[in-house]
Amino acid sequence: MATTDADLGSPGDLDEGEREAVEHLLYRLADDEFVLAERYTEWQVRAPTLESDLSLSNIAQDELGHARLWYDLLEDFGYSESDLVWERPPGEWRHATLSEVPFAEGDWADAVLRSYLYDVAEGIRLSALEESSYARIRDRVPKIRGEEGFHRDHAEGWLERLATDSGGLDRLQSALDRLFPHALALFAPTDPEIEDRIDDLGLRTASLSEMRGEWRSEVEPFLSELGLTVPDADRHTPHGRGGDHTGDWDDLHDDFTHTYRELGRTEARRIMVDPDEAES
Amino acid sequence: MDVETVTERAGPREFSPKDDMPEEYRKAATRMIQFHANSEIMGAYLERPFIRQAPSLDRKLAFSAKVQDEIGHGQLLYRAAESLGIKTREEMLRELEEGKGKFLNCFHYPMDSYVETPMIAFFVDGAAMRRQATLKSTSWEPYAHAMDKVCFEEGFHVKHGEDILRELMTGSRKEQEMTQEAFDEWWPRIIQFFGPTDEQSTHHGFAAEVGLKQMSNDQLRNAFLNAYIPKARKYGLEIPDYPRIEKRDDGTYEVREDDLDWDEFFKIAKNDYEPGVGQIDGRKAAQDAVEWVRDVLDDYEQTARGQPAAAD
Numbered sequence: 001m002a003t004t005d006a007d008l009g010s011p012g013d014l015d016e017g018e019r020e021a022v023e024h025l026l027y028r029l030a031d032d033e034f035v036l037a038e039r040y041t042e043w044q045v046r047a048p049t050l051e052s053d054l055s056l057s058n059i060a061q062d063e064l065g066h067a068r069l070w071y072d073l074l075e076d077f078g079y080s081e082s083d084l085v086w087e088r089p090p091g092e093w094r095h096a097t098l099s100e101v102p103f104a105e106g107d108w109a110d111a112v113l114r115s116y117l118y119d120v121a122e123g124i125r126l127s128a129l130e131e132s133s134y135a136r137i138r139d140r141v142p143k144i145r146g147e148e149g150f151h152r153d154h155a156e157g158w159l160e161r162l163a164t165d166s167g168g169l170d171r172l173q174s175a176l177d178r179l180f181p182h183a184l185a186l187f188a189p190t191d192p193e194i195e196d197r198i199d200d201l202g203l204r205t206a207s208l209s210e211m212r213g214e215w216r217s218e219v220e221p222f223l224s225e226l227g228l229t230v231p232d233a234d235r236h237t238p239h240g241r242g243g244d245h246t247g248d249w250d251d252l253h254d255d256f257t258h259t260y261r262e263l264g265r266t267e268a269r270r271i272m273v274d275p276d277e278a279e280s
Numbered sequence: 281m282d283v284e285t286v287t288e289r290a291g292p293r294e295f296s297p298k299d300d301m302p303e304e305y306r307k308a309a310t311r312m313i314q315f316h317a318n319s320e321i322m323g324a325y326l327e328r329p330f331i332r333q334a335p336s337l338d339r340k341l342a343f344s345a346k347v348q349d350e351i352g353h354g355q356l357l358y359r360a361a362e363s364l365g366i367k368t369r370e371e372m373l374r375e376l377e378e379g380k381g382k383f384l385n386c387f388h389y390p391m392d393s394y395v396e397t398p399m400i401a402f403f404v405d406g407a408a409m410r411r412q413a414t415l416k417s418t419s420w421e422p423y424a425h426a427m428d429k430v431c432f433e434e435g436f437h438v439k440h441g442e443d444i445l446r447e448l449m450t451g452s453r454k455e456q457e458m459t460q461e462a463f464d465e466w467w468p469r470i471i472q473f474f475g476p477t478d479e480q481s482t483h484h485g486f487a488a489e490v491g492l493k494q495m496s497n498d499q500l501r502n503a504f505l506n507a508y509i510p511k512a513r514k515y516g517l518e519i520p521d522y523p524r525i526e527k528r529d530d531g532t533y534e535v536r537e538d539d540l541d542w543d544e545f546f547k548i549a550k551n552d553y554e555p556g557v558g559q560i561d562g563r564k565a566a567q568d569a570v571e572w573v574r575d576v577l578d579d580y581e582q583t584a585r586g587q588p589a590a591a592d
Contacts, residue, residue: 041331044347045324046566048573050355057348064341071337081337106569164583165576259394260335263455268336269447 008134008201011076021197022134023074024094024190025204028241029125030070031095032186034085035249036118037063038256039103040111048108055154059115062147069144072275073136081268086260090245090253096185097240100249101178109162109171110179116155117183120219122148124211133202140275156222163226173228180231185239187212283490290491292417293424297363305490309420310366312492317357318376318383319408324350325563326391326400333394342440346401349433356429360422377564379551384408386469388548388556395448395458399466401441403512407473407504409434414500419491442511449515456516463512464520471523472545474501477537505533 008018040060047053071084098118103110126145132138162168187208189195199207206214220230238244260268283302286295295301324347331347334340358369367375375381386404391397412434416427448459475497487493495503509519519525523539547553551560 038332041328041344044331044344045321045328045351045563046570048570048577050351050358052573053351054348054355057344057351061341061344061348064337064344068337068341085337086335105566106572108570108573161580162573162576164580167572168576171572256332259330259333263335263394263458264452265335269339270336271338271342271443 006133006202008203011136017197018201019077021194021201021203022137023077024194025137025198026070026074027094028190030067030074030084031093032099032118033063033070034067035093035095035099035252036114037061037067038252039099039101040115042103043111052108056111059151059154062151066144066147068272069140069275073140076136081270082266086257086265086268090250091243093245093249093253094190094241094243096182096188097236097238097246097249098179098182098186100240100245100252101182102248102252107171107175108158109168110175112155112158112162113172113175114179114183115151116159117179117219118186119148119152119155121183121186121211121215123152124206124214124218128204128206128211131202131205137203159226163228169227172226176223176228177231177233181233181236184212184233184235185241187215188235188239188241190241286490290419290489292419292491293421294419294491296421297365301364304486305492306364306366308487308490309423309492310361310364312487313357313361313364313420313423314367314372314375315382315384317354317361317372318381319387320350320354320357321376322383322387322559322563323400323404324354325559326387327397329391330394330397335394339444343397346437346440349437353426353430353433356426357423360420360426363422364420373567376560377567379557379560382549382551385472385545385548386466388551388553388559389466389469390555390559393458393462395455396462396466398441398445398448398459399462399470401437402445403441403466403470403508404473405434405437405441406508406511407470407500409438410500410504410507411495414494417494423492445515449517460517463517467520468523468540471501471505471525471535472540474498474504476542476545477501477535501535502532505535506531 008014008022011019014022037060040056040063043056044053044060047056071081074084075081098114123145126141126148129137129141132141159172162172189208195208198204223230238246240246240249259265281300281302283304286302286305289295295305327343327350328347331340331343334343358372361367361372362369372381376383384404386400391400409431412427412431416424416431418424418427445459448455477498488496505525509525512519524536526534526536528534544553548556551557
């Protein structure tokens, strides 16, 4: 794949094709984080112990914070939070289905395994953005990376503990069989032509298939070591990246936009400092 | 130490696990702290749907953080209660699941709409803050110590609630009307938060004598009304006609007790009020569903003892 040393400059410097590629990339990043956080918060007040409740709450808030950082870069192009989150039709969201599928009640094995599958992919994806040709993206990577390391340690620690128990191992295997096709969806293209452009412009320094290969070579030995069998499965259809989702997504979307619609809101209230001001 | 000595020495942060406290004191303190811890958990349970249903990203983050804080307060308070040697945390959480653990009246009511959230986050938390601030000088040192952190964070929660109230009351006419309706519904419950005026509380006398409680329910309610009636009006809320509240010449308030539904209040106090029962059972079902994880953890810790394996 072609990478380029050219720096694309600031948001106003992008031509139409460049901007489209940047937007696709940002939607992938932001939507994954937002929707997964939405699912994680389901564990608040429902986790196995008070301690695990606090930890998963932290992780959910970190992911929400990352979503906020990526959406903020889409706001560079004139979109408001309402356009990006509250009024965007469900069929225009680009997260992978791994983020949206619900947790069965009490299925903590799903929660920690999903977190592991996602966090490894997230780490690989962030590495590929460290040298992005678009400075706005590049500059936000270090802060996010720091937090993802903790998430991964947390997930691995839990997996190791659950896998020592035969019942726990069975639950992990059943979660893996279900989640693996959704995890492969993380590496699906939003639009194959635009994904090529993302690579050609150097927005990302590894292609989707390269990242998928790296991810598999990392998660498969780890999961096997735990005593799990990695399924020989294809990517889930629909995968989510193109805007097509599972039925669970419509329900989730309906639920999180409920108040905004009930109150007839037209804008989303900001109470926190803008990420750009917080950095300076 | 006998009860007489405890009563003589009673003062802020006077007693700690180093002291040999009489059982009567340890039981009274456990009852108080356990009630407080349970209330944190059940308050969090009530608010959790609004993490999802908050109408902005920042609000969503704030709700998630608030619910997390409440769980953290529960954790701290159960620890403070455990330090009295009467019950373990597991026993207290088990009692909460079985409907034996008591908690604040306001958390027995359902909360269905976002416009209700400031009723808890501003008014109920504001009322709770009054009580909690006095508990920084309770005589059981671990409880007072926990209150330092709890009060600090509750300050943020009340600001969060106040900001939501301000936003709703400066929003569309529809938002204002919905908020007023929610206020009409919640106001009597908030007044009842402090209990009946002429309460013949079997617990208050002793708890006050040994320095666990610092102010009576009446004093606390009065301080709350003094501060919050003007605040409610400032945001454009009308104080409902009932219960009738009259201002005395000395500036204190008299609430007409007969205007409040005490049958409901005492039903709640016994954990017999229907929405509250559903909330207790709902939490129990969620906890039963993850029982298997706690079992795995217990086994893991027994076999891997000696290794640092914090279950977080």
